[in-house]
Amino acid sequence: MIPGEFDYHSPRTLQEAVGLLQQHGDGAKIVAGGQSLIPAMRFRLALPEVLIDINTIDGLEYIREDDGHLMIGALTRESDLEESALVQQKYHLLADAARVIADPVVRNRATVGGNLAHADPANDHPAVMLAYNAELIALGPHGTRAIPIDDFFVDLFENALADNEILTEIRIPTPGPGSGGAYYKVERKVGDYAISATAVQLTMNGNTCTAARIGLTNVSAVPMRATGAEQALIGKPITNEVLEAAGQAAATECDPSPDLRGSVAYKRDLTRVVTKRAIRQAVERAQGG
């Protein structure tokens, strides 16, 4: 439980952090909340030569609405998300997720940006942001760029950021009228990763679903959208048969690995169940329930 040797920097500005990334290349790692990286270093699974601690950079922790988007600073702690009145009122999917990420002690340190940048399909934010169709803002030596969430997750623990880029902000489109969202997670105990979880953001016109995006947690090697489940909903009235079809589509398109949380058969069937429950909840919320 003792990490290997590394150099440590604590830049004061984003520009300084980007400069350090430039300088050290892929031997450098950014540490934000440290809730994934530090354990990996203590097990010597991660052996960064250089650690760039961005906790000393001001202005990266915020939650605000602007220009039809919810803007979340990359260094925003999960606990701030959990306690945000704005999130609770208008972003139900995000509020659901914020309550079940890891445990309260971890949430005090863990950051939204770190959760996403780690690109771990077991983390909760990837599925949530996929369902929201979020945009991620990255800063590099040549300025900022926006990365659509659908392009962000490249492989297991691998994201679309260049070695010299840093994630600075997450932008979620403000849900329009008639829309609703929900996150339904089954975990073995508090603090555990999901056995399976589903994030749903949809729009209803009466009892007909007009738009839907669905993200799945911890049932694939790369964070994934359940596009088959989305298609099972869009343009249809929400009946028990449609719910079941969407659940079964998610169960079919996910690709879980067996582990101590369960077998492939269990995880697939659980994905069916949690997808149906998340959809049902999202529909209720969309319909003002």
Place this chain on the structure above:
Amino acid sequence: MTTFHDPTKPKHVADRFENKHAAPVGSSAVVATTEEVRVTTPPEICGMGHRMKRKEDPRFIQGKGRYIDDIKLPGMLYMDIVRSPYAHAKILNIDTSAALAMPGVLAVITGKDLAAHGLHWMPTLMSDTQMVLPTEKVVYYAQEVACVIATSRYIAADAVEQVVVDYEPLDVVVDPYKALDDEVIIRDDKELKTNRIWHWEVGDQAATDAVFANAAHVVKQYMHIPRIHVASIETCGMVANYNPATGKMQLYMTTQAPHAIRTVFALVSGLPEHKIQVISPDIGGGFGGKVPVYPGYVVCAVASLLIGKPVKWIEDRSENLQADSFARDYHLEAELAADADGKIVGLRVNGLADHGCADAAANPSKFPAGLFSICTGSYDLQAAHVNFDAVYTNKPPGGVAYRCSFRVTEAVQMIERMADMMAHDLNIDPAEFRMKNFIKQDAFPYKSPTGWEYDSGNYHAALRKAMDMIGYEDLRREQAEKRARGELMGIGISSFTEVVGAGPSRDYDILGIKMFDSAEIRIHPTGKAIARFGTKSQGQGHETTYAQIIAEELGLPANDIEVEEGDTDTAPYGLGTYASRSTPTAGAAAAMAARKIKAKAKKIAAHLLEVNEDDLEWDVNKWQVKGSPEQAKTIQEIAFAAYTNHPQGMEAGLEATDYYDPPNLTFPFGSYICVVDVDSGTGEVKVRRFVAVDDCGNIINPLVVEGQIHGGLTMGLAPALFEEIVYDENGQCLTGTLADYLLPTAVESPKWETGHTITPSPHHPIGAKGVGESPTVGAPPAIANAVVDALWHLGVRHIDIPITPEKVWQALRDAGVTE
């Protein structure tokens, strides 16, 4: 010290377990049950029964405890351990040169280095043998292979990576049933080439067969009581401090049994026992896992001896979870027989114990399967027979008595599941079934078919109280309504009997050392006192409860009594704290030593008051003249006189020591009722309510008892729903972190609702029984029974613990429930 027997030789019932409980002990009169906690002293004295806040807690909650890792000595070196990545492999070569070349590395110790001193093997507490460091092969994953000594912890950790070990993998035996085939021999160091460790039987086979032959109903079930870990908050560690100038070896170590450890170290190392001082400082939880000696302790001590400097070793969490002794891991095939009236008549159990690579259990030496034979539980049945084998597998050695009195948890899980299954099969309410089958109050002291003599009990009262507290009949109505709507709700009962306080010296020893325990009380001239014990608290609250026992006996305020344990240079010899033995043994010794002091105090009082001893009577805290209570001497006045004005011819001072050899074990019991809701879509189980009624005889401190029960219930919830040490087919441990080995938190724990009945032990000086382990023993079957009760109407008869969401999901889907 006993000679080490060869554990591969079968042990038969005749020479292992003769009936040693024939002599009646205690009173044959029925012991009355009450609910009111007995209090005889005023609050300023705080004797037994007071809800005194724990005296040790101010230092703990201020972060002022002193644990192993808080100990820093000048010039201290650090040890870290190279561990095996294989569960079974030949060691071809160990190259230490790169590690030794690193600045700050002083030594790398291998099995060959230890072999030069004859220290590469050590005895286990069950007189088996275990490698300290291997010379030929490794036999479990994460086994200690070499130890690095360096000037800092960081250098030591870096150097571990530089030790190059060449292994040749061997076939691995993970399944204990496959171990029986002897195709791969794990302990080829032994003369007999077999994986079988011992065979053990208890009870009357012929009588049991006869009862089964005539039984109207028989239920049969295989179950696995899974391998689990104590997972104490503090891992193991040591600071060994050998002083070459004085020849004295100080061993600060996380041990629950410092005195026995000193003796074992002396015998194994050859150091004279008076030159070994074992100091067990504050301990962050032991639960049985800090009874054994682990290889790290031995190498740390050897390193200090060889280098002549203090050496610290602190295990990390993964080392602790992967390599320290496990608990449980019994495979049981049980059969329960009942007559046509639904009366249980017989029990048959075939067991297989998976001990890993060595029998390193911490049982009393005559009991290879511990006290498992208490397995007839709270029921009055005619005959029972238990047949057990133990085998070696490629897993860490064990198994320890994790918060239970030597395998009682396994026994209780089995009998409570079987009783519930029989009740359901006969369509009798499980509470009614238990009431019908309990040992009756007037049958105590009760002789069990496997040879135990239960000291006292009132099982009907405890269950009735639990049923009243939880509203049992209403819950059954609610369950019926919910079931009609397709909702799954279950109610589970566990009415357990524990057996604690090992134990009477005629039967109980560890490595030949009898299992008495001790107290030494010294009253200072100003009426304050220090009391020392052979036990060692790891969170049990001894500093408070022992003081209250002495306060009760002598009338000294509990706050005026300093309680000290854990330093073998100062404390009287004892076997330590585990198996809920502290109150039954050392607690009794405290009362007996106090009574010796009281007797001497009487003589001094008679001298001071110029009356005959016979004219004096005791009143709370003073000796007074019968009929004229204004003529009295308080214990404080007497203490002062003991040093300033004692009678001519009497020794000065006021102190006493007692080594208490209990006449019998104590048998605490209780009834727990659990309500669960089961999610038919996900398989999740939620414990909605849990009522625990415990009877531990007279209560020393209700607050401490409740605290023990809350902790123990949580540790009972853990294996029921969460915990299991899992190995893959290569013997790799898959649960080596707390992300994989699931400890329940406050979130998973229900609100524990506790209650008590009081049925004193007739033979214990203060009528008390052990309690710390009852809830860990009693809780798992209540939860398991509740889950099965929720699913019984679907055709589910049994689910092995831990009852994970997937197991429930599988049972539901097998029953055709899809959501």
